[in-house]
Amino acid sequence: xxxxxxxSVDAVPFPxxxxxxxxxxxxxxxxxxxxxxxxxxxxxxxxxxxAITGDAGQAEDAVQESFxxxxxxxxxxxxxxxxxxxxxxxxxxxxxxxxxDDLRRRHPQPLPDQxxxxxxxxxxxxxxxxxxxxxPPLERAAVVLRYRDQLDxxxxxxxxxxxxxxxxxxxHQAMQRLREHPRLRSEAAS
Amino acid sequence: xxRDPAEILTAYADGELSEAERVRVEAALEADPALxxxxxxxxxxxxxxxxxxxxxxxxxxxxxxxxxxxxxxAWTRPPRRRLRRLLPYAxxxxxxxxxxxxxxxxxxxxxxxxxxxxxxxxPPVRIASVEPPPRRNQAAGAASIALPLQDMRxxxxxxxxxxxxxxxxxxREGDSRIAKGRExxxxxxxxxxxxxxxxxxxRARQSADEKKERRAGDxxxxxxxxxxxxxxxxxxxxxxPAIQEPRLPAIPAQTxxxxxxxxxxxxxxxxxxxxxxxRLLNLAENYELPVELPQRRLPLATALPIAPGLSAGEQVxxxxxxxxxxxxxxxxxxxxxxPAALDPTDRLGMDAAAFAAAWGSPPMTVVAQDPGLxxxxxxxxxxxxxxRAELDAGRLPDPASLRPEHFVNAVPADYPRPTAGExxxxxxxxxxxxxxxxxxxxxxxxxxxxxxxxxxxxxxxxxxxxxxALDTSGSMAAPGTMDIARIALDGxxxxxxxxDRVAVTAFGERxxxxxxxxxxxxxxxxxxxxxxxxxxxxxxxxxxxxALAIQVAREMADPDAALRVVLVTDGAAIAGPEEAEARxxxxxxxxxGGSLLLLGVGSPPADTRALDSLVAAGDGQRLHLGGAAEARxxxxxxxxxxxxDVLARDAKAQVQWNPERVTHARLVGYERRRLDHGAFRDDxxxxxxxxxxxxxxxLFEVVLAEGGSGPLGTASVRYVxxxxxxxxxxxxxxxxxxxxxxxxxxxxxxxxxxxLAEQLRGSWWANVRPIPFAAxxxxxxxxxxxxxxxxxxxxxxxxxxxxxxxxx
Numbered sequence: 001x002x003x004x005x006x007x008s009v010d011a012v013p014f015p016x017x018x019x020x021x022x023x024x025x026x027x028x029x030x031x032x033x034x035x036x037x038x039x040x041x042x043x044x045x046x047x048x049x050x051a052i053t054g055d056a057g058q059a060e061d062a063v064q065e066s067f068x069x070x071x072x073x074x075x076x077x078x079x080x081x082x083x084x085x086x087x088x089x090x091x092x093x094x095x096x097x098x099x100x101d102d103l104r105r106r107h108p109q110p111l112p113d114q115x116x117x118x119x120x121x122x123x124x125x126x127x128x129x130x131x132x133x134x135x136p137p138l139e140r141a142a143v144v145l146r147y148r149d150q151l152d153x154x155x156x157x158x159x160x161x162x163x164x165x166x167x168x169x170x171x172h173q174a175m176q177r178l179r180e181h182p183r184l185r186s187e188a189a190s
Numbered sequence: 191x192x193r194d195p196a197e198i199l200t201a202y203a204d205g206e207l208s209e210a211e212r213v214r215v216e217a218a219l220e221a222d223p224a225l226x227x228x229x230x231x232x233x234x235x236x237x238x239x240x241x242x243x244x245x246x247x248x249x250x251x252x253x254x255x256x257x258x259x260x261x262x263x264a265w266t267r268p269p270r271r272r273l274r275r276l277l278p279y280a281x282x283x284x285x286x287x288x289x290x291x292x293x294x295x296x297x298x299x300x301x302x303x304x305x306x307x308x309x310x311x312x313p314p315v316r317i318a319s320v321e322p323p324p325r326r327n328q329a330a331g332a333a334s335i336a337l338p339l340q341d342m343r344x345x346x347x348x349x350x351x352x353x354x355x356x357x358x359x360x361x362r363e364g365d366s367r368i369a370k371g372r373e374x375x376x377x378x379x380x381x382x383x384x385x386x387x388x389x390x391x392x393r394a395r396q397s398a399d400e401k402k403e404r405r406a407g408d409x410x411x412x413x414x415x416x417x418x419x420x421x422x423x424x425x426x427x428x429x430x431p432a433i434q435e436p437r438l439p440a441i442p443a444q445t446x447x448x449x450x451x452x453x454x455x456x457x458x459x460x461x462x463x464x465x466x467x468x469r470l471l472n473l474a475e476n477y478e479l480p481v482e483l484p485q486r487r488l489p490l491a492t493a494l495p496i497a498p499g500l501s502a503g504e505q506v507x508x509x510x511x512x513x514x515x516x517x518x519x520x521x522x523x524x525x526x527x528x529p530a531a532l533d534p535t536d537r538l539g540m541d542a543a544a545f546a547a548a549w550g551s552p553p554m555t556v557v558a559q560d561p562g563l564x565x566x567x568x569x570x571x572x573x574x575x576x577x578r579a580e581l582d583a584g585r586l587p588d589p590a591s592l593r594p595e596h597f598v599n600a601v602p603a604d605y606p607r608p609t610a611g612e613x614x615x616x617x618x619x620x621x622x623x624x625x626x627x628x629x630x631x632x633x634x635x636x637x638x639x640x641x642x643x644x645x646x647x648x649x650x651x652x653x654x655x656x657x658x659a660l661d662t663s664g665s666m667a668a669p670g671t672m673d674i675a676r677i678a679l680d681g682x683x684x685x686x687x688x689x690d691r692v693a694v695t696a697f698g699e700r701x702x703x704x705x706x707x708x709x710x711x712x713x714x715x716x717x718x719x720x721x722x723x724x725x726x727x728x729x730x731x732x733x734x735x736x737a738l739a740i741q742v743a744r745e746m747a748d749p750d751a752a753l754r755v756v757l758v759t760d761g762a763a764i765a766g767p768e769e770a771e772a773r774x775x776x777x778x779x780x781x782x783g784g785s786l787l788l789l790g791v792g793s794p795p796a797d798t799r800a801l802d803s804l805v806a807a808g809d810g811q812r813l814h815l816g817g818a819a820e821a822r823x824x825x826x827x828x829x830x831x832x833x834x835d836v837l838a839r840d841a842k843a844q845v846q847w848n849p850e851r852v853t854h855a856r857l858v859g860y861e862r863r864r865l866d867h868g869a870f871r872d873d874x875x876x877x878x879x880x881x882x883x884x885x886x887x888x889l890f891e892v893v894l895a896e897g898g899s900g901p902l903g904t905a906s907v908r909y910v911x912x913x914x915x916x917x918x919x920x921x922x923x924x925x926x927x928x929x930x931x932x933x934x935x936x937x938x939x940x941x942x943x944x945x946l947a948e949q950l951r952g953s954w955w956a957n958v959r960p961i962p963f964a965a966x967x968x969x970x971x972x973x974x975x976x977x978x979x980x981x982x983x984x985x986x987x988x989x990x991x992x993x994x995x996x997x998x
Contacts (some may be wrong), residue, residue: 031261071261072264169197170542
């Protein structure tokens with residue numbers, strides 16, 4: 001009957017989903033809830049942003065911007081959440097689009113080659129990045145997420161908003177292009 | 191697959207090929223050195239890419255701080271909840287009540303203590319005794335409900351109590367007035383059988399919110415104002431626009447136990463609606479719970495006030511139960527959904543005996559292993575009659591005393607009576623079950639097998655030798671109880687004639703013979719004896735009462751007459767050693783060729799198992815007479831002298847299923863009357879007694895073999911014919927053609943009766959297939975009697991259902 005319950009089962013962890021966190025922030029200005037959202041998603045968003053821009057600073061900017069977009073559009077996001085629990089996809093799409101827009105705006109500016117400087121181990125990574133940076137943004141992001149971050153096709157597809165088979169095609173094209181690059185050709189020869 | 195070979199090679203290097211593709215690529219690599227070179231180049235390039243500079247794992251502390259500061263600045267006061275969605279309805283805003291110059295709406299109140307903690311944050315919050323939350327006024331009035339006037343009054347009254355919460359002194363002072371007004375309002379609404387439209391509340395919300403905003407700070411909505419508003423409420427509700435149903439996908443379930451313990455910690459919140467579904471929705475809204483209900487509307491009749499002292503969580507579960515929904519947790523969110531039906535053949539890994547012990551009823555038998563089902567027939571309806579009496583009295587019957595076979599027997603069999611010579615005729619019908627649910631629903635069918643007994647014509651019946659044993663103990667003094675007994679016996683005596691003989695005994699503290707055996711035509715003397723004896727007094731010495739009656743009966747025994755002891759009792763004192771003793775005495779009756787007829791009068795005892803075993807020991811039957819009307823009905827039915835003659839003793843039935851056609855089968859009820867297969871032809875085994883003109887029906891639930899053909903099986907009945915003194919066995923095939931495409935109205939009524947019993951007793955089968963009482967009531971619509979009674983019982987039970995049932 002009503003009170004005949006086992007208290008021990010209360011020990012089961014009780015995860016809070018993204019949507020609930022956002023709702024808490026939205027309704028009660030609970031900044032802790034939003035901070036939790038940031039902590040949950042920042043690594044992944046930074047990875048995606050960095051894969052597209054190749055620049056840690058730009059990546060940080062894009063990620064901050066995307067979280068601020070989430071603030072501004074919280075009501076719409078919550079209204080559209082439906083049965084969705086995670087906001088990772090939404091944030092990722094915002095970061096991705098923002099980074100790609102940034103690149104287009106800067107075009108034909110060459111990509112700043114500044115990753116190499118703070119990292120002494122990557123003496124020749126600069127030229128490797130040059131090869132990668134020459135790829136179209138989507139291919140570049142796919143290659144970096146797949147081979148640097150070792151994400152599988154499905155994970156790459158989720159982050160880029162593409163289908164898994166499309167990711168296969170993108171990666172193949174990217175690899176064809178990359179192998180033309182002298183830096184990689186010499187690598188293969190050795 | 192039409193892909194570029196190099197693309198396939200990339201995917202191969204990435205380990206993203208299917209097994210078949212991988213094997214083919216490896217074969218090609220084996221054969222082609224150029225391809226191997228290509229692969230090596232791809233791998234080298236991939237490895238080189240691994241050394242690309244890593245992305246920063248987290249935002250720099252400054253960036254994070256900047257971001258969170260920006261987030262804080264970006265926060266604006268949220269718009270009213272649901273406002274957007276409800277804008278279209280705002281025009282049709284609901285009933286607003288004028289009070290003085292202001293306007294008050296009926297309103298749900300969101301008082302979730304720390305301002306609506308989301309559902310997932312259950313554990314630490316326990317707010318039962320906490321003061322009102324700081325921003326209550328803002329929270330209050332987030333929604334309002336437009337309801338027809340008669341509903342609204344009670345709504346409003348319910349709201350009153352909740353609106354000015356415990357902390358509000360003014361409200362406390364006004365409590366008694368509220369309570370009074372509330373009673374009045376509720377009694378007014380009692381007659382209303384309108385449906386409350388769910389979601390009707392939303393429409394008035396926008397304007398309500400505006401008003402509330404204006405009233406913000408005016409927390410002291412005084413009781414006087416509110417009471418006046420009830421008096422002034424005159425406007426009818428506007429027509430309701432169509433309702434949008436919230437929908438959710440299926441969510442993995444958690445056990446009710448886990449759920450309940452979680453829910454126990456949610457703070458109580460006032461839920462203001464008479465309609466349980468509306469209340470559920472209100473509650474769910476308070477807790478940000480997604481809601482999916484299998485039935486969107488319940489009749490007002492099923493509404494009950496919420497029991498005080500329950501946590502909100504328990505209320506959710508209770509309401510969900512009422513609505514026939516299951517509450518599940520998913521990622522800390524609560525969801526309601528229709529409970530899933532299970533596979534009825536699933537034994538949970540137990541063998542049949544363990545299963546029966548755990549669940550109180552045997553599992554479906556696997557026909558391939560065990561094709562037969564053998565049981566003692568039972569024609570009684572007593573459990574049905576007493577359940578009906580209990581429900582009419584506003585109580586749920588004790589699950590242990592519910593016997594589905596009695597419910598099934600309550601459905602009369604309009605089959606042709608047997609032709610001359612034979613005491614019984616067999617009948618059978620089959621068709622799809624209206625309540626089949628779950629993975630095997632398409633293959634499930636109902637098979638009803640029964641016997642219908644000969645109705646002795648007036649001149650044809652054997653003389654009747656009756657011994658009445660009348661309980662005159664103190665408990666029989668309950669108002670009307672003795673009158674019911676008198677009506678039944680008077681009716682019985684009036685139809686006896688000079689061939690019959692009747693003796694009257696009575697027992698209170700002591701048993702005594704009130705009237706030695708005289709002719710059945712002496713009705714005056716018999717009734718006088720009843721009046722003399724029927725002065726209730728003292729304790730019940732049932733054992734002595736039965737012993738005396740049987741002693742008298744022995745003296746009256748006559749091979750050419752039917753001998754019956756009619757025990758009239760309210761059954762209040764049959765328990766413990768008393769019961770065991772009474773049973774031993776009753777079994778002596780069998781030796782003299784007599785049988786017991788137990789007339790239960792008045793309100794039945796909570797547990798009727800003692801009565802049932804007493805009747806079984808006395809080879810008899812039990813009738814329950816809850817009131818005078820039932821007593822009169824029984825006089826024209828089961829108490830007709832011709833029908834008191836026992837036609838068959840030790841009646842047993844056996845059904846052998848054809849494994850080609852039926853894979854699983856179960857007998858509904860009859861748990862306490864199962865026999866070993868060998869007992870069917872063992873005539874020493876005590877089984878059921880069947881009086882003249884009775885029917886006994888056994889309802890089977892079977893799972894049909896896919897693509898099976900041929901007969902369903904065979905049904906046999908074996909009994910001792912009391913008039914011939916010989917054993918008879920009838921057997922019939924159950925042809926495949928029996929299986930109708932559509933269940934007959936009678937079969938559907940049988941299904942409703944059985945389902946009602948299963949759901950009422952909360953058996954394993956109710957677990958397998960949780961059918962809401964409302965659905966049973968709905969299924970009874972348009973079916974023959976006693977479907978109307980079944981529907982009424984289902985509706986009564988719906989309102990009485992236990993709050994939260996946690997089954998093992």
